[in-house]
Amino acid sequence: MSELEDIKLKALLNELQLDSPDPSFTLQVMDRIHKEKELREVVKKDKLFGKGFWLILVLFVILMTSYFVLSTISVAGSEPADGVMQDLGNTVSGGIQGFLSGFAAIPLSVAGIMLAGSLLLFIDRLVTSNTGIFRSL
Amino acid sequence: MLSSKGQMEKHEDSYYIQKVLDGETQYFSYLVEQYQDVVFSIALKVLKNRDDAEEMAQESFIKVYQTLGSYKGTAKFSTWLYRITYNHCISEIRKRKHHYVSTDDVEIGDNSPEMNLDGIPDERRSQVIKQAMDQLGEEDYALILLYYFEEQSVEEISRVTMLTESNTKVKLFRARKKLYQILSQNLKEELYEIL
Numbered sequence: 001m002s003e004l005e006d007i008k009l010k011a012l013l014n015e016l017q018l019d020s021p022d023p024s025f026t027l028q029v030m031d032r033i034h035k036e037k038e039l040r041e042v043v044k045k046d047k048l049f050g051k052g053f054w055l056i057l058v059l060f061v062i063l064m065t066s067y068f069v070l071s072t073i074s075v076a077g078s079e080p081a082d083g084v085m086q087d088l089g090n091t092v093s094g095g096i097q098g099f100l101s102g103f104a105a106i107p108l109s110v111a112g113i114m115l116a117g118s119l120l121l122f123i124d125r126l127v128t129s130n131t132g133i134f135r136s137l
Numbered sequence: 138m139l140s141s142k143g144q145m146e147k148h149e150d151s152y153y154i155q156k157v158l159d160g161e162t163q164y165f166s167y168l169v170e171q172y173q174d175v176v177f178s179i180a181l182k183v184l185k186n187r188d189d190a191e192e193m194a195q196e197s198f199i200k201v202y203q204t205l206g207s208y209k210g211t212a213k214f215s216t217w218l219y220r221i222t223y224n225h226c227i228s229e230i231r232k233r234k235h236h237y238v239s240t241d242d243v244e245i246g247d248n249s250p251e252m253n254l255d256g257i258p259d260e261r262r263s264q265v266i267k268q269a270m271d272q273l274g275e276e277d278y279a280l281i282l283l284y285y286f287e288e289q290s291v292e293e294i295s296r297v298t299m300l301t302e303s304n305t306k307v308k309l310f311r312a313r314k315k316l317y318q319i320l321s322q323n324l325k326e327e328l329y330e331i332l
Contacts (some may be wrong), residue, residue, distance in 0.1 A: 005317055012320065014287040016266045018174040019181050021191050026169045029198045030162075036199065037162055 067096045150214040157205055169198055172215060175287060176222045181273075182278045183226040193229060197222040212296055216289065220297045221280060230275070269319045277312035284309055 070089040116125075150171075156164035176197055181190035200221055208217055270278060276298070283289040283297060295305040 006313065009313060009317055009320075010265055010285050012262070013281070015263050016270065016286060017263055018178045018286070020174050021177040021194060025173055025191065025194070026166050029195050030166050032195065032199055033162060033165060033202050036203070069139075089233050119299070 063096075067093060141189055145179065148213075151210060154205060154208065154214065157202070167200075168201075168214070169216075172218055173198075173214075175282065176218065179219070179222050179275075179279055183230050183275045193226060194222070197225050197309055202226065213289075213293060215287065216293045216296050219279075219283065219287075219289075220299075224296050224299070226275070265323055266320070269316060269323055272319050273312065273316060276308065277315060280305070280309050280312045281316055284313075 070093050148167075150168065153164045153167045157168075173194065177190055177194045177289070180193040180197070181187065184190045185192060197218070201218055204221075208214065270281065273281065279298065280294060283294045284291075289297070289310065291302055291305050294300075295302045298305060300308065
């Protein structure tokens with residue numbers, strides 16, 4: 001292709017008028033962008049886990065930590081520093097052990113149902129929340 | 138944004154991008170206004186349906202808005218936008234397994250007929266060019282549009298089309314040749330009709 005042909009082609013294409021979208025195109029795009037922005041702000045505000053979840057989690061962690069600490073003391077402490085503390089430790093650890101052994105006695109099927117129920121509730125919470133994770137699906 | 142004289146001030150793309158990134162979303166409309174025709178034309182060429190093309194063009198702008206924070210400014214904004222649009226269109230066409238009439242079967246001879254625009258009324262010229270462009274396949278159309286109409290460099294076009302620079306050069310050459318031949322043929326027919 002010669003340079004002359006190229007110049008001719010360029011000159012011709014300068015006359016080309018491109019197709020234009022609907023006159024309200026910009027408005028439509030901006031409308032969608034504003035909606036998108038609003039949604040993002042809602043997502044920021046709407047946390048996946050509420051205060052209740054974090055309270056229970058903190059309590060659970062405290063409970064497990066205290067159980068671990070107390071059980072360590074009761075096992076290793078041949079000479080307890082304080083008899084009252086030892087009694088308290090024994091009571092708490094006994095209680096927790098009782099709860100755990102009771103929990104272990106639950107039939108496997110019941111445990112399975114409880115686990116599956118919890119999992120489904122969690123998934124439901126995740127899907128219905130406005131996290132945007134499932135928006136593209 | 139109006140100046141004291143009531144005329145719209147024109148800024149570089151980077152100015153509007155920074156404004157949008159600073160939270161002033163309304164400035165994005167300037168970018169949409171500026172590039173909507175090219176984006177829409179590419180989408181229309183690929184999808185061959187105005188409604189689908191508008192939807193696709195909108196999607197491209199939304200995608201650009203969503204990822205604006207990742208735009209580093211190393212390439213021109215238009216190159217980045219066209220790349221997103223082009224990729225969007227190509228994935229859509231692959232999804233639809235759309236078959237288009239390609240001009241790959243247009244034989245590229247060494248001796249192209251002379252293109253003669255004399256005698257073609259000015260108001261018809263634009264239509265003749267458009268008809269010729271419509272006869273190109275979508276890749277050739279995009280290459281020609283970006284090279285001649287948007288005056289993008291081969292390097293920029295290769296970024297948009299994800300081709301190597303040498304491949305872009307070859308494809309661009311072939312696309313230009315095809316267009317030149319189609320135009321020459323169409324113009325000849327046009328002249329016969331006039332005469």
